[in-house]
Amino acid sequence: MTAQPSRMHDVTPETRAIVDLVLDYSHRRLLSEDTPLDKPLAAAELTRLAGRTVTEAGIGARKALGLFEHVLAPSCITTDDPRYLSFIPSAPSKAAAAFDLVVSASALYGGSWLEGAGAVHAENEVLRWLADEFGLPAGAGGVFVQGGTLGNLSALVAAREAAREQGLRPDRWRVVCSAEAHSSIASAARVMDVEVVAVPSDDGVLRGEAVRAALEEHQGSVFAVVATAGSTNFGIVDDIAGIADATAAHGVWLHIDGAYGLAAMLSPRTRDLFRGVERADSVIVDPHKWLFAPFDACALIYRDPELGRRAHTQHAEYLDTLTQTSDWSPSDFAAHLTRRPRGLPLWFSLATYGAGVYRDAITSAIDLAHEVADVIEARPGFTLVRRPQLGVVVFERDGWEKADYDRWSAKLLDDQHAFVTPSSHAGRTNARFAILNPRTSLAHLTGILDTMA
């Protein structure tokens, strides 16, 4: 039998059938209102159920899709389920999720202006809108990268490069952040071989005074301060304005890690918490978190994008056509080269629904967090660990140990009731609701509390 090399690309009856199958499945899944929460199976069980799927001759689209629908997908937790309240959930709008198909179907390349000008233009309009919301100047700009971890790393690399350009030559480079900062800051520091100065505080809020003291102690070696605009554990927003005073006084780069929380700057209810963001040198926010876009997308914005470009542009003979122009090529602004224009699902959704509904959806999640916090405070046997600022509610069931939380969480998922994983603070295990899905209701949350009786 010949291999028929063009079989995968030519438009044949087989191709039509494959495309129809896949679009039909996607159509059903996108419009489904009763996809179960689902749960992971053990690897051995998946091997047994799925069998060998990668073979020399292929198993055919119908069989492969059937396996996906009936074996593989049910072994993936439904992240857009309103009862998914762990980590930071994802709740893509229907328009954003549907448009993700278009990005793939169109084989768009988002790395260079030459190849993807139209897509990059639309992504840049979204970045411009975000920059305006954050109060950044007209020249601000950046790129959508894979996630907050890569966004933080890329911003910090640009910050160190800028410090080098200014002549700083310490024996050891340092980055200052809160002890509550996300683990991706420590990860970036490891990759960059720099030291993290993690500043503790009693209430988890990093303030200007503490930053000033750290900058004085490590004078001449700090290339960036990271302010967290919504910590992952509690949704705490640092004192960004105070920190901006300290970084300005010392001429140090201010980076805002708003991967989770900066979206709440769109809400009139919480906008003031973020005062000072407009003074940042770089910011990130993840659309795959609270901006209702599908995985995976982080918006990275520089006050002066040229600093990002100088730090990140890759040079090679075959790329000279791209890099010897002044074109805006997204590849140049982060630690990456090939990229899909992952900002487009957010662009389409914003263009479809308008920004107003985003503000409302974010505000209603914050309202719900406050409501359930009130319920927890009033419920005997429960202790609210701290009042929420954004959409994260952390609480303890009095008398429970870690094993109780673990058992309860596993049963909750086993029963397909909800997905709530335990967390911990100051050595004490707790339960944590991360609320952002507009379909999550107070009834869902109180129903979960009832299971902790």
Ligand SMILES: Cc1ncc(COP(=O)(O)O)c(C=O)c1O
């Ligand atoms: C504050 C904060 N920063 C960074 C990240 C990392 O983002 P990602 O998971 O997209 O890499 C997260 C993820 O939860 C986060 O909450």
